[in-house]
Amino acid sequence: MFDTVANAASVRYRRRVWVNRLMLGLTIGSTAVALVPLVLILSYVVRQGVGALSVGFFTETFRPVTIGVAGGAGGVLHAIVGSALIVGAALLLATPLGVLAGIYLAEYRSGPAATVIRFCTDVLSAMPSIVVGVTAYVLIVQRTRQFSGLAGSIALAVLMVPVITRTTEEILQLVPQSMREAAAALGAPRWWTTLTVVLPAALGGIATGVLLAMARAAGETAPLLVTVLGNNQLTFDIFGPMQALPLLAYRYTEQPFAVLNEQAWGAALILVVLVLGTNILVRALTRRRAG
Amino acid sequence: MIATGQPVSRSHRLRRRLRHGDVPFRLLAATFAFVVVALLVAIVGVAWDGSAAAREAFGLRFLTRTAWNPVAGEFGALPAIYGTIVSSAIALLLAAPPGIMIGIFLSDLSPARLRGPLSLMVELLAAIPSVVYGMWGIFVFIPFFRGAIAEPVSRALGDTVPFLAGPVTVGRGLLVAGIILAIMILPTIAAVSRDVLSVVPTHQREALLALGATRWEVIRHALLPYARAGIVGGMMLGLGRALGETMAATMVIGNTPRIDPSLFQPATTAASLIASQLPTTNTELHSSALVYLALVLFLITLLANSIARLLVWRVAGAAGGRR
Numbered sequence: 001m002f003d004t005v006a007n008a009a010s011v012r013y014r015r016r017v018w019v020n021r022l023m024l025g026l027t028i029g030s031t032a033v034a035l036v037p038l039v040l041i042l043s044y045v046v047r048q049g050v051g052a053l054s055v056g057f058f059t060e061t062f063r064p065v066t067i068g069v070a071g072g073a074g075g076v077l078h079a080i081v082g083s084a085l086i087v088g089a090a091l092l093l094a095t096p097l098g099v100l101a102g103i104y105l106a107e108y109r110s111g112p113a114a115t116v117i118r119f120c121t122d123v124l125s126a127m128p129s130i131v132v133g134v135t136a137y138v139l140i141v142q143r144t145r146q147f148s149g150l151a152g153s154i155a156l157a158v159l160m161v162p163v164i165t166r167t168t169e170e171i172l173q174l175v176p177q178s179m180r181e182a183a184a185a186l187g188a189p190r191w192w193t194t195l196t197v198v199l200p201a202a203l204g205g206i207a208t209g210v211l212l213a214m215a216r217a218a219g220e221t222a223p224l225l226v227t228v229l230g231n232n233q234l235t236f237d238i239f240g241p242m243q244a245l246p247l248l249a250y251r252y253t254e255q256p257f258a259v260l261n262e263q264a265w266g267a268a269l270i271l272v273v274l275v276l277g278t279n280i281l282v283r284a285l286t287r288r289r290a291g
Numbered sequence: 292m293i294a295t296g297q298p299v300s301r302s303h304r305l306r307r308r309l310r311h312g313d314v315p316f317r318l319l320a321a322t323f324a325f326v327v328v329a330l331l332v333a334i335v336g337v338a339w340d341g342s343a344a345a346r347e348a349f350g351l352r353f354l355t356r357t358a359w360n361p362v363a364g365e366f367g368a369l370p371a372i373y374g375t376i377v378s379s380a381i382a383l384l385l386a387a388p389p390g391i392m393i394g395i396f397l398s399d400l401s402p403a404r405l406r407g408p409l410s411l412m413v414e415l416l417a418a419i420p421s422v423v424y425g426m427w428g429i430f431v432f433i434p435f436f437r438g439a440i441a442e443p444v445s446r447a448l449g450d451t452v453p454f455l456a457g458p459v460t461v462g463r464g465l466l467v468a469g470i471i472l473a474i475m476i477l478p479t480i481a482a483v484s485r486d487v488l489s490v491v492p493t494h495q496r497e498a499l500l501a502l503g504a505t506r507w508e509v510i511r512h513a514l515l516p517y518a519r520a521g522i523v524g525g526m527m528l529g530l531g532r533a534l535g536e537t538m539a540a541t542m543v544i545g546n547t548p549r550i551d552p553s554l555f556q557p558a559t560t561a562a563s564l565i566a567s568q569l570p571t572t573n574t575e576l577h578s579s580a581l582v583y584l585a586l587v588l589f590l591i592t593l594l595a596n597s598i599a600r601l602l603v604w605r606v607a608g609a610a611g612g613r614r
Binding site (some may be wrong): 016017019020023024027028030031033034035038040041042044045048071096097100101103104105107108113115116117120121122123124126127128130131132133134137138139142146147158161162165185187189190191192194195197215216218219220221222225226229241246247250253264265268272276277279280283 | 312313315316317319320321323324325326328330331333334337338340388389390392393394395397400409411412413414415416418420421422423424425426427429430431463474475478481505506507508510511523528532534535536537538541542543562563566569570578581582585588589592594596600611
């Protein structure tokens, strides 16, 4: 009788051990499987993109392509300039707004006003980028009857603000309370403390937040599609249609010409290097500070 | 120090002058903070205003009409809503199980040395611009999917299962979009699962281990029930991302505003319909219908995200406010 009990127990025990192995194996397998698309996509982008890179790729603009004619490929200088101007203007708009809103949330955090603002930041950060693009379209493009880089900048700025606000708030909360108290004990008023003690201590963290928001905005395509439209010429006029790297990647992908498809991959490579490079850099910097 | 009163009085004067800065500075910060609120209000207001023509013409029937014909001035949101929800549901179905498994691995099983690099790689997956996913979908995934999966499956099962009916023509369609979206939301689900699982108190694990449980039993009976709300919240956040994703969906779904039962056929999502048509609208009704659609999309994602935040907050808040 003891035998059968022991047997049944050991069968059940063996089953438990096997279930354990199976499920743990599944978690490892899932993690491995998740890395497959990352490796596939990155290696494909690099393979295709490197082929497009040349001096002309960075110094020339669009050159018309006709079927059957082998010709120079031109380059994407107009898209690089457009992206830089659009994202740069978005940065100028979003940084002061985001940082000051973050300061308000961190330093004057009590009360229902802060809750409302925090809720709105959350809603804004979860808003689909195309909805923001549509708003900029209705507000600016439809009113002025003109697609413009500036409309794109405003849309991107709206997408960046919640990211910057959130990071600023979180970083400011990490600044030790004792530093604020020390400044107060020396007789500094609160705003002076914020500006000369708290903010400098948090500057690195805020900068990384702004950098991450910028990297994310640089890769955004949808809001630009309905506001900036695209342009084959090199232009510095932010009040007119412009080209941008993600926009060019999208448009050239839909073209039947292999030359343009290749340039699309070149643009995609620039974007991926920019975005992933920023992410890894930020990670390395924050780890060094923390360690 | 007491010899001359001058420096003291000067710093005193400085202090008094600075003291006046408190109220203006607070007002300045508050103003900027309220601009954030104003932005949200403005977006909703502008979308409401911009969709006036379509709202007048169709009212709420817009949501149930199936015709989308810009030339005839017929607009209905149902095909777009159907495509949005079905492609996002496919994405969630495909991404949730592996996403949660990854979260478990990263929070509890991974060797400490691997945890950082693996987390970074999962997060990089989230950082890749969506247009790159779309390009990869067009050039690599769709040709592979059409030849290796869609055509054989639709030939074998298409006649009996309407969801898998052929003929597979362009290869772009709901299922492809769902799969690409799944890859894109996987990191969201994995990261949130990892975060809510790692705030489960250690004594919960130790209690079960002391009873002789295997590691999987600890996970199954202690960690997952404790973190369930948070994990569901992570899934809803992923769903929200899939619902609003534009470029990848636009590029691989085929942009055909009609409802076809087969997952292999081209369809459209709200976001991709807007992105592909808004820049080239000719009539006011057309653009206003697209703005109306954007408003509907915003409300759908707002709903998904509100549920998500509520669930994640409940877990993270109970465990000490870590998000």
